[in-house]
Amino acid sequence: MAPIPNPKVLFAAYPAGYPDVKKDFKYDTSESIDLETAPLNGGFLTKTLYLSVDPYMRGRMNVGGWALGSLFEGYGISEVLRSETDKVKKGDILYASTKFQAYQVWPADAKVRILPKTSEIPYSVYMGAAGMPGQTAYFGLKAVGDPKAGESIFVSTAAGAVGQLVCQLAKAWGLRVIGSTGSDDKVEFLLNELKIDAAFNYKTASTAEELKKFGGIDIYFDNVGGPTLDAALDAMNKFGRIIVCGHISMYNQKPEERYGIKNTYSMIYKEVKMQGMLVNTYAAQYSDEFYATVPKMIAEGKIKYSEDVTEGLEHAPDALVKVLKGENKGKAVVKVA
Ligand SMILES: NC(=O)c1ccc[n+]([C@@H]2O[C@H](COP(=O)([O-])OP(=O)(O)OC[C@H]3O[C@@H](n4cnc5c(N)ncnc54)[C@H](OP(=O)(O)O)[C@@H]3O)[C@@H](O)[C@H]2O)c1
Numbered sequence: 001m002a003p004i005p006n007p008k009v010l011f012a013a014y015p016a017g018y019p020d021v022k023k024d025f026k027y028d029t030s031e032s033i034d035l036e037t038a039p040l041n042g043g044f045l046t047k048t049l050y051l052s053v054d055p056y057m058r059g060r061m062n063v064g065g066w067a068l069g070s071l072f073e074g075y076g077i078s079e080v081l082r083s084e085t086d087k088v089k090k091g092d093i094l095y096a097s098t099k100f101q102a103y104q105v106w107p108a109d110a111k112v113r114i115l116p117k118t119s120e121i122p123y124s125v126y127m128g129a130a131g132m133p134g135q136t137a138y139f140g141l142k143a144v145g146d147p148k149a150g151e152s153i154f155v156s157t158a159a160g161a162v163g164q165l166v167c168q169l170a171k172a173w174g175l176r177v178i179g180s181t182g183s184d185d186k187v188e189f190l191l192n193e194l195k196i197d198a199a200f201n202y203k204t205a206s207t208a209e210e211l212k213k214f215g216g217i218d219i220y221f222d223n224v225g226g227p228t229l230d231a232a233l234d235a236m237n238k239f240g241r242i243i244v245c246g247h248i249s250m251y252n253q254k255p256e257e258r259y260g261i262k263n264t265y266s267m268i269y270k271e272v273k274m275q276g277m278l279v280n281t282y283a284a285q286y287s288d289e290f291y292a293t294v295p296k297m298i299a300e301g302k303i304k305y306s307e308d309v310t311e312g313l314e315h316a317p318d319a320l321v322k323v324l325k326g327e328n329k330g331k332a333v334v335k336v337a
Contacts, residue, residue: 003032008101009072018252025317043107046078051334052127053320058251072100077123095126120299128161128331129305130295137165139282144243149174151218159186161331166221167196178214182326211235224249226259233263242274306330
């Protein structure tokens with residue numbers, strides 16, 4: 001078989017503010033690969049099917065993160081084309097940290113998850129509700145939020161990949177849920193599809209007023225930081241818990257431009273607990289439980305999800321910028337093949 005192109009996405013320059021698709025990324029088509037003869041050195045060869053673009057990638061694009069000229073990397077779904085290891089077989093579908101390239105040779109000891117052959121949910125969902133963002137929601141809510149039926153929870157970026165699952169798990173576990181998001185159609189989605197108790201557009205409504213109307217909150221799942229976190233601090237009930245999961249409102253700002261939180265004083269008399277979390281910290285403890293429950297709940301229609309699909313590896317940078325600008329509607333995925 002003749003070599004075929006093996007295009008890839010490279011990190012080209014440190015962004016000033018929001019990444020610039022033309023300047024900060026490079027779609028490089030100079031490499032080629034012979035799928036039948038490429039040396040595997042005891043490893044295996046895959047074809048990339050889907051890639052995930054996630055907010056944390058913006059942090060890796062700062063000085064001290066990815067090296068300039070390096071390949072973009074993120075969670076992805078791939079199909080094994082050839083293998084020289086017993087660990088994976090031709091035809092296996094894998095979920096793993098994946099290079100942003102059409103074909104990839106992996107070492108035999110690469111850390112991958114083999115997905116079920118007859119999956120009842122689309123493979124792309126293993127990058128969203130049944131993948132890292134879903135785990136973030138599950139681990140954060142369960143391990144850090146300590147939720148109890150009858151309590152109330154506020155979720156920011158409620159219509160996003162993490163937020164959608166937080167909202168639905170909280171409902172399933174007996175909580176009252178209020179969510180914020182950045183457009184009226186996402187508000188409709190939260191109320192009509194996810195059936196949460198209240199939702200508002202934080203760009204047109206006052207977060208403080210909406211939380212007051214809702215009647216105070218026991219848990220805040222913070223995905224944005226900034227003034228929203230300040231409003232939540234003021235609305236917390238006694239012994240409330242704040243899960244600091246993300247601060248996306250500040251990812252494209254310089255440190256000196258970031259909003260300074262004012263309302264921490266209310267933590268004292270309300271005895272509020274605020275804790276940061278990283279998904280990987282909880283993986284050893286909760287991954288098996290997560291994979292035993294969440295994909296099944298999705299397959300049974302008990303958990304809904306929405307995806308924002310971008311077609312083509314060359315458009316992966318556009319998909320990432322869309323997420324950072326809040327233009328995605330649901331889990332942002334790139335369909336490569
Ligand atoms: N701690 C961890 O281990 C961990 C793991 C995964 C994700 N996270 C964090 O979880 C959060 C959500 O991630 P995701 O993957 O689910 O992304 P997502 O919610 O699917 O997409 C990002 C969303 O953030 C919102 N947004 C963008 N710019 C904003 C701004 N300036 N102010 C307020 N909201 C803004 C937009 O939604 P709206 O239309 O609603 O504004 C956008 O759709 C992020 O902060 C991410 O960093 C943390």
